[in-house]
Amino acid sequence: MSKIRLFSTGGTIAKRYDELSGELVFDKEHIEKMLLQGRCKADIKISTLMLKDSLDMDDNDINTILKEVKNCNENKIIITHGTDTMIQSAKKLSKIDDKTIIFTGAMIPYAFKNSDALFNIASAITATETLKYGVYVCMNGKVFLADSVVKDRKLGIFLSL
Amino acid sequence: MSKIRLFSTGGTIAKRYDELSGELVFDKEHIEKMLLQGRCKADIKISTLMLKDSLDMDDNDINTILKEVKNCNENKIIITHGTDTMIQSAKKLSKIDDKTIIFTGAMIPYAFKNSDALFNIASAITATETLKYGVYVCMNGKVFLADSVVKDRKLGIFLSL
Amino acid sequence: MSKIRLFSTGGTIAKRYDELSGELVFDKEHIEKMLLQGRCKADIKISTLMLKDSLDMDDNDINTILKEVKNCNENKIIITHGTDTMIQSAKKLSKIDDKTIIFTGAMIPYAFKNSDALFNIASAITATETLKYGVYVCMNGKVFLADSVVKDRKLGIFLSL
Amino acid sequence: MSKIRLFSTGGTIAKRYDELSGELVFDKEHIEKMLLQGRCKADIKISTLMLKDSLDMDDNDINTILKEVKNCNENKIIITHGTDTMIQSAKKLSKIDDKTIIFTGAMIPYAFKNSDALFNIASAITATETLKYGVYVCMNGKVFLADSVVKDRKLGIFLSL
Numbered sequence: 001m002s003k004i005r006l007f008s009t010g011g012t013i014a015k016r017y018d019e020l021s022g023e024l025v026f027d028k029e030h031i032e033k034m035l036l037q038g039r040c041k042a043d044i045k046i047s048t049l050m051l052k053d054s055l056d057m058d059d060n061d062i063n064t065i066l067k068e069v070k071n072c073n074e075n076k077i078i079i080t081h082g083t084d085t086m087i088q089s090a091k092k093l094s095k096i097d098d099k100t101i102i103f104t105g106a107m108i109p110y111a112f113k114n115s116d117a118l119f120n121i122a123s124a125i126t127a128t129e130t131l132k133y134g135v136y137v138c139m140n141g142k143v144f145l146a147d148s149v150v151k152d153r154k155l156g157i158f159l160s161l
Numbered sequence: 162m163s164k165i166r167l168f169s170t171g172g173t174i175a176k177r178y179d180e181l182s183g184e185l186v187f188d189k190e191h192i193e194k195m196l197l198q199g200r201c202k203a204d205i206k207i208s209t210l211m212l213k214d215s216l217d218m219d220d221n222d223i224n225t226i227l228k229e230v231k232n233c234n235e236n237k238i239i240i241t242h243g244t245d246t247m248i249q250s251a252k253k254l255s256k257i258d259d260k261t262i263i264f265t266g267a268m269i270p271y272a273f274k275n276s277d278a279l280f281n282i283a284s285a286i287t288a289t290e291t292l293k294y295g296v297y298v299c300m301n302g303k304v305f306l307a308d309s310v311v312k313d314r315k316l317g318i319f320l321s322l
Numbered sequence: 323m324s325k326i327r328l329f330s331t332g333g334t335i336a337k338r339y340d341e342l343s344g345e346l347v348f349d350k351e352h353i354e355k356m357l358l359q360g361r362c363k364a365d366i367k368i369s370t371l372m373l374k375d376s377l378d379m380d381d382n383d384i385n386t387i388l389k390e391v392k393n394c395n396e397n398k399i400i401i402t403h404g405t406d407t408m409i410q411s412a413k414k415l416s417k418i419d420d421k422t423i424i425f426t427g428a429m430i431p432y433a434f435k436n437s438d439a440l441f442n443i444a445s446a447i448t449a450t451e452t453l454k455y456g457v458y459v460c461m462n463g464k465v466f467l468a469d470s471v472v473k474d475r476k477l478g479i480f481l482s483l
Numbered sequence: 484m485s486k487i488r489l490f491s492t493g494g495t496i497a498k499r500y501d502e503l504s505g506e507l508v509f510d511k512e513h514i515e516k517m518l519l520q521g522r523c524k525a526d527i528k529i530s531t532l533m534l535k536d537s538l539d540m541d542d543n544d545i546n547t548i549l550k551e552v553k554n555c556n557e558n559k560i561i562i563t564h565g566t567d568t569m570i571q572s573a574k575k576l577s578k579i580d581d582k583t584i585i586f587t588g589a590m591i592p593y594a595f596k597n598s599d600a601l602f603n604i605a606s607a608i609t610a611t612e613t614l615k616y617g618v619y620v621c622m623n624g625k626v627f628l629a630d631s632v633v634k635d636r637k638l639g640i641f642l643s644l
């Protein structure tokens with residue numbers, strides 16, 4: 001059993017540029033690349049649940065996340081997620097009270113030079129290692145409880161309620 | 162008063178390439194650049210105590226760090242430091258028992274494409290926000306107590322004692 | 323008078339990620355950023371004619387390019403352009419026989435870590451300085467005459483006819 | 484036979500950061516990485532002659548370069564070289580009058596985020612394809628004849644004599 005389980009669901013953090021279609025597509029290996037760049041030695045098992053924009057997520061997707069988090073052996077959980085509905089998804093997991101669950105993502109995909117992805121993933125990893133059970137959002141260098149955070153869409157940042 | 166105080170002391174994390182001399186030199190603005198890239202909104206006050214390789218640090222430098230950490234108003238402290246003597250310096254601060262003190266740094270300077278600096282700085286920020294008083298080292302996606310960590314110089318990673 | 327005139331029309335090379343909308347948008351300063359990174363000291367005057375995907379260009383746009391190239395004082399011309407219709411636009415300029423005209427662009431926007439943009443812009447600059455009058459496409463480290471090049475859309479590369 | 488032969492001799496362009504020693508060392512694969520990033524499809528054969536700072540090059544090294552360039556089958560030649568003595572080395576090859584020989588390098592190693600290396604290598608490739616026989620230096624987006632260029636060490640740029 002790994003100490004930390006990371007469930008990837010897609011979102012901005014996962015996008016790369018497809019040079020044939022000229023469109024942003026999902027990079028299945030974005031998490032591995034980030035852990036490698038961070039020289040991360042934390043014991044993390046990665047599972048890709050889906051690769052979706054958070055605005056495209058439906059109840060089935062949320063239920064998949066809920067079920068996987070509930071049923072996995074690990075009690076330190078990271079969920080990478082699009083930022084638009086990250087908070088709603090996080091709230092759906094609030095009934096799980098025996099795990100430390102961290103939601104994170106990025107405003108700029110990891111594939112871009114000026115991305116915040118590496119910063120946020122590190123923040124989430126450290127949060128799983130240090131926080132007691134509960135559901136949290138890690139963005140902008142801050143840790144928020146899932147039920148007391150909002151995303152300011154105009155500023156593109158997460159704020160305490 | 163800021164919530165977090167970051168003392169920069171130099172080390173690998175701070176290096177950039179000087180194109181006139183062809184040498185690695187210290188970039189005084191490396192911390193600001195990282196916080197900007199991470200879209201970090203944590204309340205952090207940055208103070209540059211010195212810009213030195215950790216192998217060049219002497220007792221005066223360690224005393225400066227000790228004094229500054231002890232006397233500052235904040236109780237959440239980050240110290241960026243060269244990795245070679247990071248653990249020794251961290252141990253020197255162990256007598257401070259009313260602050261959360263995190264040492265971090267990087268194996269590859271922030272100026273390089275494949276740097277772990279952004280990852281480590283985020284880890285340290287989250288650690289100051291979540292850990293109780295004590296002196297810690299944050300490297301490789303892990304949090305270590307200062308008195309139970311070693312650097313494996315052959316592998317270039319930090320390990321639990 | 324500058325020695326080289328660069329007309330920017332948009333295309334993949336110019337895209338950046340807008341973190342509020344989550345979409346690719348045009349970066350008005352992409353050319354300046356590339357010339358700065360390349361420590362380019364060539365005497366280049368930049369004019370942005372439009373910022374469009376090449377598939378969105380119409381006859382008006384082509385006529386604007388044609389007129390601007392014909393009427394400018396410089397005889398060394400670079401046109402940055404989306405790759406999908408770059409060759410068609412280049413052929414429209416073939417009647418101009420007293421200038422060296424180079425079309426270039428990128429498969430991956432400059433804002434991405436693995437972009438070919440800097441490579442292509444340098445290639446185009448050198449081509450204007452070394453080629454006799456004519457209309458050319460510079461892509462993939464090669465120089466093609468506008469009337470003897472095709473884009474292989476499956477491979478994403480430019481080939482000689 | 485390839486159309487272009489690239490002789491790598493080291494210099495700033497080739498440096499990477501060794502995270503164990505904390506020093507700049509030579510990256511044997513820097514040219515391949517650049518051609519890959521540039522989606523370069525030019526027919527280039529790469530040979531590493533040595534990996535040295537240009538200030539460490541001696542007469543033996545220059546003779547090796549001279550002999551290899553003279554004896555190779557290709558007549559389009561690129562030599563990557565440290566910038567400090569690039570011009571002197573270029574002048575030593577002036578007796579070769581049946582090849583197009585381009586010297587290039589970088590002020591900032593390719594491994595750094597803000598490197599000019601990709602820009603310069605593209606410029607050199609295009610120069611071999613477009614210039615008549617002679618010995619040239621390609622730096623700063625310009626093409627210089629080897630006997631009419633100087634490096635301004637204070638500004639870190641190449642200028643016409």
